Every structure is written in structure tokens, then in C-alpha cells.
Amino acid sequence: MSAIQEVVTEAPAVEAVPKRAMTLGYGTSLVVLGLLIVAPMLVKNFIIFQLTMLLIYALAVLALNILTGGSGQFSLGQSAFYAVGAYTSAILMEHVGINYALTLPVAGIVCFAFGFLFGQPALRLSGVYLALATFALATAMPQLLKLGYFEHWTGGVQGLVVTKPDAPFGLPMSQDMWLYYFTLVVTIAIYIFSVNLLKSRSGRAFMAIRDNEIAASAMGIDVALYKTLAFGVSAGITGVAGGLGAIAVQFVAPDGYTITLAISLFLGMVVGGVGWLPGSIVGSAFIIFVPNIAEGISKGLSGAVFGVLLFLVIFLVPHGARQVAMVAQQLTGKLRKN
Amino acid sequence: MELFTNQVLAGIATGAIYACMALAVVMIYQAIDHLNFAQGEMAMFSTFVCWQLMQWGVPYWGAFLITLVFSFAGGIAIERLLFKPLAKAPILTNVAGFIALYAIINSVAGLIWDFTIKQFPTPFGSSPFLGSQLISTHQAGMIGVTLMLLILLFFFFRFTRMGLAMRAAASLPESARLVGINTSWMIALGWGMAAAIGAIAGMLIAPVVFLEPNMMLGVLIYGFAAAVLGGLTSPLGAVVGGFLVGVFENLVGTYIPGVGNELKLPIALALIVTVLVVKPTGLFGRPIVKRV
Numbered sequence: 001m002s003a004i005q006e007v008v009t010e011a012p013a014v015e016a017v018p019k020r021a022m023t024l025g026y027g028t029s030l031v032v033l034g035l036l037i038v039a040p041m042l043v044k045n046f047i048i049f050q051l052t053m054l055l056i057y058a059l060a061v062l063a064l065n066i067l068t069g070g071s072g073q074f075s076l077g078q079s080a081f082y083a084v085g086a087y088t089s090a091i092l093m094e095h096v097g098i099n100y101a102l103t104l105p106v107a108g109i110v111c112f113a114f115g116f117l118f119g120q121p122a123l124r125l126s127g128v129y130l131a132l133a134t135f136a137l138a139t140a141m142p143q144l145l146k147l148g149y150f151e152h153w154t155g156g157v158q159g160l161v162v163t164k165p166d167a168p169f170g171l172p173m174s175q176d177m178w179l180y181y182f183t184l185v186v187t188i189a190i191y192i193f194s195v196n197l198l199k200s201r202s203g204r205a206f207m208a209i210r211d212n213e214i215a216a217s218a219m220g221i222d223v224a225l226y227k228t229l230a231f232g233v234s235a236g237i238t239g240v241a242g243g244l245g246a247i248a249v250q251f252v253a254p255d256g257y258t259i260t261l262a263i264s265l266f267l268g269m270v271v272g273g274v275g276w277l278p279g280s281i282v283g284s285a286f287i288i289f290v291p292n293i294a295e296g297i298s299k300g301l302s303g304a305v306f307g308v309l310l311f312l313v314i315f316l317v318p319h320g321a322r323q324v325a326m327v328a329q330q331l332t333g334k335l336r337k338n
Numbered sequence: 339m340e341l342f343t344n345q346v347l348a349g350i351a352t353g354a355i356y357a358c359m360a361l362a363v364v365m366i367y368q369a370i371d372h373l374n375f376a377q378g379e380m381a382m383f384s385t386f387v388c389w390q391l392m393q394w395g396v397p398y399w400g401a402f403l404i405t406l407v408f409s410f411a412g413g414i415a416i417e418r419l420l421f422k423p424l425a426k427a428p429i430l431t432n433v434a435g436f437i438a439l440y441a442i443i444n445s446v447a448g449l450i451w452d453f454t455i456k457q458f459p460t461p462f463g464s465s466p467f468l469g470s471q472l473i474s475t476h477q478a479g480m481i482g483v484t485l486m487l488l489i490l491l492f493f494f495f496r497f498t499r500m501g502l503a504m505r506a507a508a509s510l511p512e513s514a515r516l517v518g519i520n521t522s523w524m525i526a527l528g529w530g531m532a533a534a535i536g537a538i539a540g541m542l543i544a545p546v547v548f549l550e551p552n553m554m555l556g557v558l559i560y561g562f563a564a565a566v567l568g569g570l571t572s573p574l575g576a577v578v579g580g581f582l583v584g585v586f587e588n589l590v591g592t593y594i595p596g597v598g599n600e601l602k603l604p605i606a607l608a609l610i611v612t613v614l615v616v617k618p619t620g621l622f623g624r625p626i627v628k629r630v
Contacts, residue, residue, distance in 0.1 A: 121615040131433055140607040263437055270434045303445025310438035
């Protein structure tokens, strides 16, 4: 039995997305940016808060998109990185007294290191195995955060309360609105960074690994380095999102970062279109607003409605929002010609 | 020394739960090459069906059999309706599908039977087994059923035409099709069998962990850990892995201070990661060679 070696030609982990199809054109980007700047001036404080969360989750989905759409690796454990980022920010603000804006880069660096280290064992894994290991990470994280040893720092089961920052320089803005613009600036910075990353040598290396690992290593790409790097970058961005999330929600607690969050982020990526960075914001909107809609349809069945919607997306628009956007583009192209 | 033996015995008893679950996980992995994240929820749903039948007055073994048939048919139906169209899709799409299935089953079960904890009867009774305080007759029965299941599966895969065809369809689908095996139906059959084994696991576990829609999450993670430890390609490995994981969990809880119930899941995580790093094929698994 052992003399026979099985030969397996695996199905690709994710479909290849050409580099150019990963971003939006300049014009469309400016329109979206304009909308994002104007939006909070027209709505109430609670909706501004929701928009802030929209941007934060968009960041987290973007991070997963770099990992999966870019380098072809899975993660169902993004909630763990999100939690580490959130706790890093919260602990630095409340126990050490560091300014909230300065905690974000620290959260990013801590998570980068954590992701890079977790990427080491993950290197041996591909596809389903990696999904499995990260799935275990996500389910284990809340229990780790509740541990008695760290209770002095993490607040144990109760968690930590975080103070919401005021607008600086005496700007005439509500706290929510200031936080929204602050998040928007961070999001745009990270978005530009991500787009450039994927256009760079490292980004091309990610994509080569995604499309064919063996061929990539034959071309001289250090597969191990770039795979862990992708994990690190993704975890780092998720950490920044987590930090922002802690500041926006004003509270961190272990049960806020369960596997449900990781699954939501994964769904956000699938809905937004794997490997299409602007889709992150569409995916984020899906995971924030659709549960509300699902609950509106039937309170007890919100999970089922969510699941059914997901199946519809998989079957009808397997490329998510990217597909919709492309169809829309073709249609407008046709209209212009006529 | 007595403490040690007792803890090992108790570990074997809990290990039987994980072994059952791991067996179901490995079965479906063999058939479709994917890990089914909804496996635990499918088992939970089957267990609820059995419970409902008993509420309606069906005797235990009658309900048991009906549930097995229901689960088998249910597994095949899910495959035909939802996952057959995804056979050629990337792994990512399949994972998303499993998660959607997970959400649907969990939520539907919660709606029908609500989230209160329910007692589930055992056919073996719960008196001490052979005078031992640590293993009850139910746990002994569970170990027995698991081993019997393993032997049945072994005979099925080794000595029947159907079993051979299923193995062929799983390892080399194209060649299997060339010799006239209907690979698509073999996959459906794999789903059906995995669902039925999962149902048995669920019905055996329910008297221990109590019946409620979220009862399977911890068990599933440990089932995964057991399957990974034993090697995802080997049913025997899954069962051995299950018992080992049960013993390991108990010994760690006894001898390492500060590790209690609240660290259950991190232990499973550590175990999965360690096995995957040190020996990715598991104890009994075969290495898989990739073709360029």
C-alpha cells in the first residue's frame, strides 16, 4: 500500500484574478471618496457610528483579501488578529495612557508579528488544512483572552472600557464625526498601501504563489518568506482595524471576538469578490446591514436567511460584487455607444 | 499511579466521543476531499430528529434507525442540491458553502427546538461499568459502538464492490470513471454515510453533553484535532486519534496546574498546530504527492 504514491492535481484554492482587475479606475475612486466624505454630514450620529464600523470592517475584509485574493491562502481566524489589535489598543490607552492615534501603529506591529509567527506553521498547510488551523485559532481566542493570568491587563470576562477621543484642535465636530474622519483617513492610507503592495514585486510574488506555487518557487520566489509575509501584512492590517474598532465601540470583551466575527469577515470577502480590493467595502456593508435585514424578515431565522443569501451569492454571482460591477460597466459602455 | 490509570480510563471514555466525530469527518474528507465545517451541525440536527421521534412515543431503537435513514437521505440530498454544482468550484467557494450550511442548520434547529438544554436518553444505562467509578455503561457502550462502526467500515471498504468503487472514486476520479464507476454518485453516497455516522456520534454524545443547538462546536474542534492527529486519510487513524486526544486532554487537565475547562479549546488548537507542524500527515496518513 505504501509503495503506491498518490498523485493529486489539486483544484486551485482561489481563482486567479489579474492584477489590473483588482482596483478601481481613478474617476470611480474619486466619486466613492467624495461620497464617503460627504455622507456623515447628512445623517444622524448613530448612522455615523455605523458608517465608521463599515470602514473598519472594510479594512478587516481588505486584509483578508490581500491574504486570500493576493497570495491564495485561507484564513477563518481573522477574528483572532482583530481581537489582538483591539486589546493592544485598549490596554495601551487605558493602562499605559498612550494617545489613541499612536496605539494603532503599535497594534499593527504586534499583529504583524503575531501573524508572521502563526504563518510559520501555516506554511506547511494549504487549502482546507489552513482553514482548519485558523478556524481552531479563532475558536480558541476568546478563551485565551479570559485567562486568569492576564486578567490584570485584559479585565478577564468583563473586558475593558475605552474612552472615546474628542475632536482635536477644538474642531466643531461631534466625537462620532471626528472618529469617522479619523477612520476614513486611516482606511484611505491603508487602501493606497495595499494597492501599491499588490503592484509591487512582493505583490507579484504573492500572485505567482497563488496561481502556481511550484512554478513560483522554480522562478526563484522564496515561497516560505512571501507566504508568511502575506500572513503578517494581513494580520497587521486586521490589527489596525481591531484597534479602531475598540476605540469606536468604546469597549473590548472576549465574547466580542468569536468565530462568528471571523466567519462574517470571510463572508464579506466572498460577497465583495475575492481579490477585488474595492469589493471589501461592499462586503463590509453586507456583513453590517444584512443581519439587520435578515432579522427584519424573521427574528429566529436570521442565521438561516444569512446562509441562504450566501448560497445565492455563491450560485448566482460567484465573483461577488466584482461581477456585478463588471456587468454594470459593460452595460454603461453599451449605452454610451448607442 | 492509580490517579494516572483512572485519568487514562476517563480519557478513553471521552475519547470515544471524539473518535466518533473524527470518523465522520474523515469519511467525508475521503469522499469529497474537503473538511465539512457543517458536520457537527448536521449531527446535532439528526440528534434532535431522534429526540423529537422519541417525544412522539417511538421507542429508542426505532427512533435510532429512522434517524439513521433520515440522515443518510439528508446527506445525499444536501450533496445533490447544494454541493454537486460546486464540485468544480475553487476550494474557497466550497468552504463558503459549508459555512452557509452551518448557519442555516444551526438557526433552523434553534427555531424548531429552541436553545434550552434537553436531556437525551441512553440505551446502555448509566450505572458504573464493571464496578469502575470512572466509566459508566453508557461510555463503555459508546466505545463499543465506535469500534464496531470502525470494523464495519473496514469490511465495507476492503471487501465490497461498493467500497472499492468509493475508494477508487476518491483517489483517482478520472480513472475510476474510465472503468465505469459513477463517481458522482459515489460522492453522494460518501455524504450520506458521513451524515449517518455523524448522526450516530450525535446520539451517543448527547447523553453526555446534553442536547442543544450549539452542543457540537467543542466536539467538532476536538473531532478535527483527532482526525488531524490520526491522519485525515485514515479511518483507523481517526479512531485512534480520538482516543489519544481524549486521554491527552484529561492528563493535561490533571497534571498541568492552571489548565482547566476554560482552556479546552486552546489545547485543541495547540494540538492541531503541533501535529500539522511536526507530522502533517498524522500518525496513520499517507503522504500526498503533488504533480507539477
